[in-house]
Amino acid sequence: MNKMVSMIGVPMDLGQNRRGVDMGPSAMRYAGLVERLQETGCSVNDLGDIEVGRPEALDVKNADNLKDLEEVVTVNERLADTVKNVVQAGRFPLILGGDHSIAIGTLAGVAHKYNNMGVIWYDAHGDLNTGATSPSGNIHGMPLAVSLGIGHPSLTEIGGYKPKVTPDNIVIIGARSLDPEEREYIQAQGVRVYTMHEIDRDGMAAVMNDAIAFLEAKTDGVHLSLDLDALDPQHAPGVGTPVVGGTTYRETHLAMEMLAHRQIITSAEFVEVNPILDVRNQTAEAAVGLIGSLFGEKLL
Structure with missing residues (x-):
């Protein structure tokens, strides 16, 4: 993996309706992320945070059932430009969220480089909703659909092109x-999905071996989008949409270690860390530990 890392914070909480996730990037930095990466041999350039404006009123839906659409679009356009510049400079973009709507901008910035990009969506949710199907209108439940070219044009056309990824190059885990x-x-x-049923039945090692082999054979770059709510709430309590019965901290570490061993990840984001809902920064510390494993951290 590319150890020249450019870190980008996106203190976005407009894609959902539980405040606090905008402090996620700061919480991960506070948990020692830069130092952890440097210990793995990374050269880290922290680019700071993308500016996120505040609408006059929060959680306001437009006619298409999309909350805070204009502000979400603006932030993701800024993020897409920043990520594109990082990729063009030959560095690894590591994005810290913020709610999962920021994946729209991340993928728009990354996919420019690749002809056949793959995506590992490590998440309790599919994030495949649109304004027409979403029960809430929260855009953090839509970024994978948007990246597939499905949804409101102002979202799908961020970066000036669509789609960013095709259904047969996606793997959803957890x-x-x-x-x-x-x-x-x-x-x-035919999107490839490994639910908790497959993880419980076959084990994380078998799931990851299968997922990696599937993507290695057909892609020229793989983006990892990891939502901390993929972990069970006992391991990651500080998330906005917790779902019981998730992966353990150790299972997720194994997944990251296997990705590091195969060196297929070319960009990554870690999202939905909400310090207000957390317990002694446990979720941010978990995220930092997982990032360390992704970049090759080893006990021996």
Whole structure:
């Protein structure tokens, strides 16, 4: 993996309706992220935080059932430009969230470089909703759909092109909460999904071996989008949409270690750390530990 890392914070909480996730980037930095990366041999350039404006009123839906659309678009356009510059400079973009709507900008900035980019979506949720299918109108439940070119044009066309990824180059790991329309899309398009059922039955090592082999054979770069709510709430309590029955901290460490060993990840983001809902910064510290493992940290 590229050890020349450019770190970008995105203190965004407008993609959902629980305040506090905007402090996620600061919490991960406070938990010693830069030092942890440097100990693994990374050269780290912290680019600071993307500016996030505040609307006059929060959680206001437009006619298409999209909350705070204008502000979410603006932030993701800024993020896409920043990530694109990092990639063009030959560095590894590491993005810290912030809610998961920031994946729209991350993927828009990264996908410029690749002809056949793969995505590992490590998440309790599918994030395949649109304004028409979302029960809440929260855009953090839509970034994977948007990156597939599905949804409001102001979101899908960020970066000036769509789609950023195709259904057959996506692997979702850890899913355990899918809306009916998301299930229909997954089944119709043949998106590869490893639910908690497969992880419980076969083990994380088998799931990751299969997922890595699947993407290695067909992609020229792989983006990791890791939502901390993929972990069970006992291991990551500080998230906005916790779902019981998730992966353990150790299982997720193993997943990151296997990705480090195979060296297929070319960009990554860690999102949905909410210090207000956390216990003694436990979730941010978990995220930092997982990032360390992704970049090759070893006990011996």
